[in-house]
Amino acid sequence: MVTEREFLDDYDPRAYPAVAVTVDVVTLTIRDGVLHVLLVERGEQPFAGCLALPGGFVREETLDEAALRELAEETGILPRVHLEQLATFGGPGRDPRMRVVSVAYLAFAPRLPDPTVGGDAAAARWVPVDDATDLAFDHDAILAAGLERARAKLEYTPLATAFVGEEFTIAQLRGVYTAVWGEEPHAGNFHRKVLSVPGFIEATGSTTQRGGERGGPRSKLYRAGDARILHPALLRPSSEERR
Amino acid sequence: MVTEREFLDDYDPRAYPAVAVTVDVVTLTIRDGVLHVLLVERGEQPFAGCLALPGGFVREETLDEAALRELAEETGILPRVHLEQLATFGGPGRDPRMRVVSVAYLAFAPRLPDPTVGGDAAAARWVPVDDATDLAFDHDAILAAGLERARAKLEYTPLATAFVGEEFTIAQLRGVYTAVWGEEPHAGNFHRKVLSVPGFIEATGSTTQRGGERGGPRSKLYRAGDARILHPALLRPSSEERR
DNA sequence: AGAGTCATTCTCAGCTTGAGTTAATCTCAT
């Protein structure tokens, strides 16, 4: 990570401005069909009163462990979360106090209870992503990067299954795509597609106890398959508009 | 990037083991049809004599600037390089001397002259990626991540054009895919495909002065189009084997 | 001149996709 010569020439901790390394976590979940992100309210300057992504200093642990620890501290306990590194933000001036390099993580969780307030932050809560603006520091950019990553990964990975419970219906899975993409896939084609992609989902053999709230037959239940990537991919309807 | 409370509680630079932040750059190019990576030879312990990725400390600059600077120091001058952040590696124990968090970058360059030795490193050189094993620190893992990213991005971005010159033939572009994927796409289908994806390449109107070295007609010349993503994507032949 | 190479264009069958339709199964309000 550094050439020896430069290490010897330059290495003197006191000669450098202190650099802090933190992790920030973009945690996404779906509540009532709407994509939410976990935010904490800052109590002090700078950005007092602003909402921010949960995060904190990295200790004697790997970066992944730090992200998982921060998340657990904010929300109590996190079962079955998918966690992956998103990107690192480290320009000078991100934090007015000192140089802070922040490794951002992205987490996906099935619907969880409201965060325990006994955690690290004064107040942690789920906020619909559309309302999550004017965050502290450069957290708007971090959130935007997380959302774009999530949207893209729904296409070619079985990530959507991380948002639903152990057993789920195809309609619930479709709801994940609708919430994240902001657009509803064609129900019939979606059904055909998720069943045809090998390893995406597998039938449990049972069905729901009742039909939908407003009627309809009982739907079959599925669980996540063992595929790590989807092939062929599920392309989002709006992909023509991108360019 | 950090809650205020934790910042106040924990922040004391001397109370923390010093953390260094560096950038390491995986620079890929194609020479004689073979994918190469830029490596430097370490002169000192640890890993003296080992090959390593070029990199160094982050100064008063953004992370992107640091990566670009390190690259320029190693190779002289870098025109037209594509540079993107890859991932951050920061577990304890990566470097036996101190905690080092390294932000890895991925760069793609058209064929360049051999690196100027007047740069930062004692000896920088291009090494075929298949020979780039047993690197210092965890650079094997960083390189592997860079290669996988490069292979994936060839599918859905016009990245391949970053490996060739301003003007290029479709065969040269195919050569990029062959070198990176390790598998030659079907020539006819590749030709049809790159021409049909909107914004990938555009004809310049001219042709090469001569045919190929071993015969064949003169080929038309193209330049990169303005698309940022390819739609539909160019899938690698081996994608069925993944799973 | 002849052999071999290679860019480019076609053909064609198979597969996937988008859009719409149909049948059967339920819930809810009347």
Place this chain on the structure above:
DNA sequence: ATGAGATTAACTCAAGCTGAGAATGACTCT
């Protein structure tokens, strides 16, 4: 109870894309 409306699941069909192979010339080298 009964009908209206909703929903799952399955089917149809045309259009587009893909992989594989082959044909056509334009070149270079011997």
